[in-house]
Amino acid sequence: MKRYSVFAIAREAMRHHTGWERAWRSPEPKKQYDVVIVGAGGHGLATAYYLGKNFGITNVAVIEKGWLGGGNTGRNTTIIRSNYLQDPSAAIYEKARSLYETLSQDLNYNVMFSPRGLLMLAQTHHEVRGYLRTVHANALQGVATEWIEPARVKELVPIINIDGPRYPVLGALYQARGGTARHDAVAWGYARACSAMGMDIIQQCEVKGVRSEGGAVTGVDTTKGFIGTKKLGIVVAGHSGQVADMAGFRLPVEAVALQALVSEPIKPCMDVVVMANTVHGYMSQSDKGEMVIGGGTDGFNNFTQRGSFHHIEETLRALIETFPMISRLKMLRQWGGIVDMTGDRSPIISKTPLGNCFINCGWGTGGFKAIPGSGWAMAELMAKGEPGALAKDFSMWRFKEGQFIDESVAAGVAH
Amino acid sequence: MLVLECPYCGVKAEETELSPGYEAHLKRFGPGSSDEEFESYMFARKNPKGVHFERWRHVYGCGKWFLAARCTATLEVFGTYPAQSSEPPADLVAKIKAKRPDWKGYK
Numbered sequence: 001m002k003r004y005s006v007f008a009i010a011r012e013a014m015r016h017h018t019g020w021e022r023a024w025r026s027p028e029p030k031k032q033y034d035v036v037i038v039g040a041g042g043h044g045l046a047t048a049y050y051l052g053k054n055f056g057i058t059n060v061a062v063i064e065k066g067w068l069g070g071g072n073t074g075r076n077t078t079i080i081r082s083n084y085l086q087d088p089s090a091a092i093y094e095k096a097r098s099l100y101e102t103l104s105q106d107l108n109y110n111v112m113f114s115p116r117g118l119l120m121l122a123q124t125h126h127e128v129r130g131y132l133r134t135v136h137a138n139a140l141q142g143v144a145t146e147w148i149e150p151a152r153v154k155e156l157v158p159i160i161n162i163d164g165p166r167y168p169v170l171g172a173l174y175q176a177r178g179g180t181a182r183h184d185a186v187a188w189g190y191a192r193a194c195s196a197m198g199m200d201i202i203q204q205c206e207v208k209g210v211r212s213e214g215g216a217v218t219g220v221d222t223t224k225g226f227i228g229t230k231k232l233g234i235v236v237a238g239h240s241g242q243v244a245d246m247a248g249f250r251l252p253v254e255a256v257a258l259q260a261l262v263s264e265p266i267k268p269c270m271d272v273v274v275m276a277n278t279v280h281g282y283m284s285q286s287d288k289g290e291m292v293i294g295g296g297t298d299g300f301n302n303f304t305q306r307g308s309f310h311h312i313e314e315t316l317r318a319l320i321e322t323f324p325m326i327s328r329l330k331m332l333r334q335w336g337g338i339v340d341m342t343g344d345r346s347p348i349i350s351k352t353p354l355g356n357c358f359i360n361c362g363w364g365t366g367g368f369k370a371i372p373g374s375g376w377a378m379a380e381l382m383a384k385g386e387p388g389a390l391a392k393d394f395s396m397w398r399f400k401e402g403q404f405i406d407e408s409v410a411a412g413v414a415h
Numbered sequence: 416m417l418v419l420e421c422p423y424c425g426v427k428a429e430e431t432e433l434s435p436g437y438e439a440h441l442k443r444f445g446p447g448s449s450d451e452e453f454e455s456y457m458f459a460r461k462n463p464k465g466v467h468f469e470r471w472r473h474v475y476g477c478g479k480w481f482l483a484a485r486c487t488a489t490l491e492v493f494g495t496y497p498a499q500s501s502e503p504p505a506d507l508v509a510k511i512k513a514k515r516p517d518w519k520g521y522k
Contacts, residue, residue, distance in 0.1 A: 241462040252458035254437070255487070299435035300417075301487045303464045309416060310431045343458040400454040 001196035003108050023188060024068075024195035029202050029227050033061045035382060036220060036229035038207050038243060040064030041073040042183075042368065043360055044235035045190035045201075046375020047382065049107075052197040054376070055383035060199040061229075062191075063222060065206035069187030072237050075305075075337035076368040077260050077282065077294040079273055081118045081178035083145045085134050086405050088393035089346060090141040095390060096373030100181060103372060109189030111181045112287070118178030118273040119153060121322070123167040127278060131173040145175045159269050164321040167279060180273060180284055186371055210247040210357075217247065217357045232357045233382055238303065238338030240361035249353045251361065252399050253340040257307035258297045258365050261334035263326065265289030279318030280311075283326075291326060293319065297339065297365060307336040339364050343399055345408035349377050349387065350396040358382050359396065417485075422495050424477040436470030439482045440502055464488050466511055466518050468503055471495075484511060 002008065002021055012019050035051060037044045040062045051057040064070075080100055082093035099106075100113045122128040131147065138145040150162045153172050162169035191201050202224065209221035210232070219228035234243050244251045265288050275282035280296035295315035298307050312334060320327045342348060342362040347370070349360050360378045363370060377390035387395070393405055417430040426432075438460045444452040461467065467487045472480045482500060484493040484507055493514070494507045503521050511518060 239464070242464055250455075250459050251462075252454075252460075254460050254462045255464075300437070300469065300485075301462060301467055302490070303488045304490055308430055399458040400450055 001192065004110075023192040024201055026203065027200045029061060029063070029200065029205065029222070029224050032219075032228040033200075034059040034229070035231045035233065036060070036227055037062045037233040037235055038220065039071075039234070039236040040068045040187075040191065040201055040203065041071050041235070041237060042069065042187050042190065042371035043237070043363070043374045043378070044233070045069075045187055045194060046371050047233055047235055047360065047378040048194045048199055048375075049190045049197075050375050050379035051383060052194065052199065054379055057383060058197045058199055060194070061202055061227060062194065062199065063202045063205045063207065063220070063227070065204070065223075067203050068191055068201065069184055072337040072339065072367055073187045073371075074184055075260065075335055076183055077284065077292050078180040078183045078368060079118065079178070079275075079282065079284065079294075080113070080115075080181055080369040081175050081273075082143050082369070083118075083120065083134060083138055083173055083175045083178070084143075084407060085137050086346075086407055087137075087141060088405050089407055090138065090143050092373045092377060092390045092394075093370055094141070094143050094373075095376060096370045097177065099372035099376065101177075103181075103186070103189070107189035107193045109185060109192055111185045111189050113179065113181040115177045115179040116272055116284075117156065118175045119148075119156065119275065120173040121153070121274060121276045121278075122170045122172060123276060123278040125170065128170050131171070134173055143175075144177060145173055148172050148174045156272055157270060157274055159323055159325050160274070161322055161324055167276070167318065167321055169322070178273065183368055186368075190375075207243060207246065210243070212247065212354055212357075215353075216355045230356060231382055232354075233360065233378065234357065235360045235378065237361060237363065237367065238340055240340045240359065244352075244359065247352070247354055247357055251348070251359070251396065253342050253348075253362050254301055255303055255338050255340055256297045256300065257302040257304065257336040258295075258339045259307035259311060259334065259336045260292065260294040261312060261331050262286070262290040262292050263329040264332050266291070266329065269325070276319065276322055279315070279322070281315040281319040283319060283323065290332065291329060297341070303338055305336050305338055339367075341365075344404040344406045346405035347374070347394055348396045349374065349381060349391040349394040351381070351385075351387070352396065417490060417492065419471055419483050419492055420495050421473040421476060421479070422481050422497050423479045424473065426473070426476055428473055428476055432473065432475040434472045434474040436472055436480065439468040439470045466493070466515060468521065470498070486515075
C-alpha cells in the first residue's frame with residue numbers, strides 16, 4: 001500500500017495522477033481462511049482490522065453480499081457520541097469515540113472525524129432529570145460530558161428556538177468531543193488497511209448457508225462457492241437473524257426500518273450536532289451544507305430499506321418548532337436502513353451455540369458511532385475465544401439471565 | 416404506505432390510522448414455565464424476511480386489535496383476520512401458499 005501524504009499528492013500532481021493505486025484489492029476467494037467475517041460494513045471491517053493489528057491474524061476474508069459499506073454504514077447520520085447511562089455502554093462507546101480521535105492517522109485515510117460537540121436537548125422536566133443523572137454517571141465513567149443551561153444552548157446553536165410553546169429547551173447534555181465523521185470513509189479506510197495487511201475483501205458474494213460439523217462451523221456456502229474457515233464472525237446488522245438461522249440458532253433481534261433525510265445545501269448555520277429525543281429528531285450540518293436529519297424507527301418488521309413517510313413528517317413537524325428556519329428548506333433525499341433491535345436496545349457481541357462462530361449485532365439505531373470499539377471488542381472475542389472487558393456484558397444469553405443493559409429506558413429513543 | 420383492512424369495521428385503514436403490535440399468535444409463558452420458554456416468549460420473536468403474522472390495532476378507528484399476514488420483504492399484505500384466532504385461517508394460508516410457493520408455512 002502506498003501511503004497517502006502531502007508528498008504523494010505533490011508527486012501525483014506532477015504526473016497527472018497516473019500513479020494512484022486501487023484502495024483495496026478485489027480478489028477471488030481462497031478455499032480456506034483462518035477467519036471469515038460475513039458483512040463488510042463498518043463493524044465487520046473494523047473487526048478484521050483489529051484482528052490483524054492487535055492479534056496478528058491476517059489470513060482473513062471479509063465477505064459482503066452487496067458492496068462495501070452499502071448497508072447501514074452508508075445510511076446513518078454519522079453521529080459519534082458516548083454519553084450513555086449504563087457502564088457497559090459508556091465503556092464501549094467511549095472506546096470507539098477515543099479511537100475515532102486518531103483513526104485518520106491510524107488508517108492513513110482521512111475519515112474526517114469532526115469533534116464539533118453534541119447536544120442532547122432536554123425538552124421536558126423528565127428529560128432534565130434523566131440527563132442530569134447521565135452527566136453524573138458519565139463523570140464516574142470517565143466520559144467528559146456536562147449539563148448546560150438554555151442560554152448556553154442558544155450560544156452554541158444560534159438558530160435554535162429555546163422558547164417553543166410545545167417543546168421548550170430546558171437545557172442540554174453536552175459532549176464537547178462528540179461529533180461526526182465521514183461514514184463511507186470509515187468503511188473505505190478500514191478496507192484499505194485490511195487489504196494492505198493481506199486480507200481478502202470479497203464483494204458481491206452472498207452467504208447462502210453455513211456448514212457445521214460436531215458443533216463447529218467448517219465454512220460458508222456463498223454465491224462464489226464454498227469458503228472454508230476455522231472461525232466465523234457474523235456481523236451483518238439487519239440480516240443477523242437470517243444468517244443465524246442458517247447457522248442453526250435463534251437471535252433475540254427484530255429488523256425494523258430507520259429513516260434519515262437531508263435538505264438542500266445551505267450556508268454554514270450550525271456547527272454542532274443537536275439531538276432532540278422527545279420529538280425523535282436529530283440534526284447536524286454536513287460539510288456540503290446539507291442539514292442531515294434523522295428520525296425514529298417504524299413499529300413493524302421490515303426488510304425493504306424504506307420506511308413510512310409519516311414518520312418523516314412527524315420528525316420535521318416537531319423539529320420546525322425548535323429550528324424555525326428549516327421550515328423553508330427543501331428536502332433533497334430520504335432513505336432508510338434496516339436496523340436490528342434487541343429487547344434492551346443494546347448490542348450483542350457474543351459467543352454462539354457453535355463453538356467457533358461469533359456474532360456482533362443488535363446495534364439497532366446506534367451502530368456507526370460504535371464501529372471502532374465494536375471491532376476492537378469483536379476482534380478480541382474472536383482471537384481469544386472469550387470476551388474481553390468491553391464485550392463481556394453483551395452476551396446473547398443475557399436475556400435469559402435477566403442481565404439487561406437497558407439503554408431503551410436510559411436513552412429514551414434515539415440511540 | 417401500508418393499507419390494512421380492519422376485519423371488524425371493514426375500513427381500509429392506512430398506516431397512520433393503525434398501531435403496530437409485532438408478532439401474532441404468541442404463546443404466553445409465565446410462572447411455572449422454564450427459563451428457555453420465558454426467554455423465548457419475551458425476547459426471541461419471529462423475524463422472518465418474508466411472510467409474517469402480526470398484530471395491529473385500529474387505533475384511530477374502531478379501536479380493536481386484529482391480526483394481519485404481511486411480507487416483510489415487499490410490504491405486500493396478504494390479508495387480515497380477527498384477533499380471536501389461535502392460528503391463521505386456512506384460506507389465508509392457502510392464498511399465501513399460492514403466491515409464495517417457497518414459503519415454508521406457518522410455524
